[in-house]
Amino acid sequence: MKDAALLRISNLNTMYGNSLILKGISMSVGHGEIVGVVGESGSGKSTVIYSAMGLLGKGGRVASGEIRYKTQDLLKISAEELRRLRGEKMTLIAQNPMDSFHPIRKIGKELRLFVKAHQTVSYPKAENEMLRLMEKFGLRDGREILGKYAFELSGGMCQRTAAALAMVRKPEVLFADEPTSALDVTVQKQVVEEMLRVREEAGTSILIVSHNIGVISYMADKIYVMYAGSVVEYGSTREIIRYSAHPYTQNLIQAVPKMNQPIFRAAGTAMRAQESSGCPYVNHCPEKKKICEEQMPAFREILDGHYVRCWKSGEVL
């Protein structure tokens, strides 16, 4: 069978030191598809991106699994090949924008180096597009910014510049790690709209990780919900937002403040995810049963393409 997915992650286990951060994650991103990953901090959602980009950093390693981009397994190709894919075919908007830039290289130089390295576009054309994107993001003095170093910019300016630089390349896959969390709401919307536009114009697939469920639900075609290193539910955005089946997803969506609705209050004490063979959500789950403590449930398809990993889901349907 021909694989329709542009990027397919299978059974990914990623460790930092001795702790397993990703526990058998599988995800797929289709051509031109926008896939959102939600979950609380520490759930491992960013680690998915950094595993794929080969940027796990010190102490991090992929223990097993496969990350297939078209026909290549990103975990098996050479560092050189991966580097060539990164930056041209796959780009990243990092959560901490300062990390996206070389500390002692001017922003304009980064753009010039990109053009030189990949030679898919002329510099004036790339610069024009860069300036257009920057202006869209409310950076009117784009040319001045190109002459600056990253540390001379404020966090928000740096984030917007990094977003522009990641999108100017019109990549095949854009990884976005909390691309909007450092931004004001008014700018947030611009960055979101431009990401949608890049998909529209260049057919870019986007894997966006965020704890802002509003942004994810607005952009994504498909949503994966992560909890404590596992995917607990996934399906089309509409399905997940409207008809979520996992108690964690339901809690998460309820907890998002909404205009014109009374605010959701979660009573109770601070508790952590369960470290055991059972369901990681068992400590918080209002509907837990004995089996939840003993065994991790398998994925069950409850509707076309909507999968959930919960013991409860068998009964409700």
Place this chain on the structure above:
Amino acid sequence: MELLKVENLDKSFLSSKHAKLVHAVNQVSFTVNSGEFVALVGESGSGKSTVAQIIAGLTPADSGAVFLRGERAAYPYFREYYKFLQMVFQMPVDSFDPRWRIGKVLETILKRFAYPGNRRMRAAELLSMVGLPLAYLDKFPAQMSGGECQRAALARALAVGPELLICDEITSALDVSVQAQVIDLLLQLKEKTKISLLFISHDLALVQGISDRVLVMKDGMIVESGSTSEVLGAPRTAYTRQLIQSLITIEDAEKESR
């Protein structure tokens, strides 16, 4: 009762990055009544945090005055003022001394404000009030998650029983499910005590859910104020409308139903 009144606050400072004078707070006046939850909203750089810092006595205003329960509070503040007002900050972990256990933090504050009873017991009481297990008395800030740390910061702020709590973006570093827990704590306080809250946030949907009154700040000025339903339901200025429209919520996605 008028608990807090600020009159014509004004502050400028030299921005180190752009080497120009920033008029951060421009003739800001408002009041907070006893038991009232007031939200101060605006984008970053609008001056809302500077207003909070002036009220909390962390930085002096260039001109204008702060009145706490009718009495003018001049900078630098006396320690007694902090019996009246306390502040909780955005980055929970950063607001603790990394080498102090939470129990020591709480007991030290109680001692400083001459708490008459058993301080260890009061510290334990405070922790349970914010939903933290007793074992957290012996934890260091770095051993706690962001949400746990913010609960501890609330416990610290509540230790001396303040009448006014200033919260500067206290949930923006937290996940929504944890945010909902912190919000529940604040609303419980509102129901059980007469505490007043100055709640600084950029999340209008959140503000909508907890505050009685909203002040909208832009470029150092308050451009709109009124009851929450007035300001967010029928905004009068273009800026407030823009803020509301920029909000990306779950409802938007449902409307478009991609």
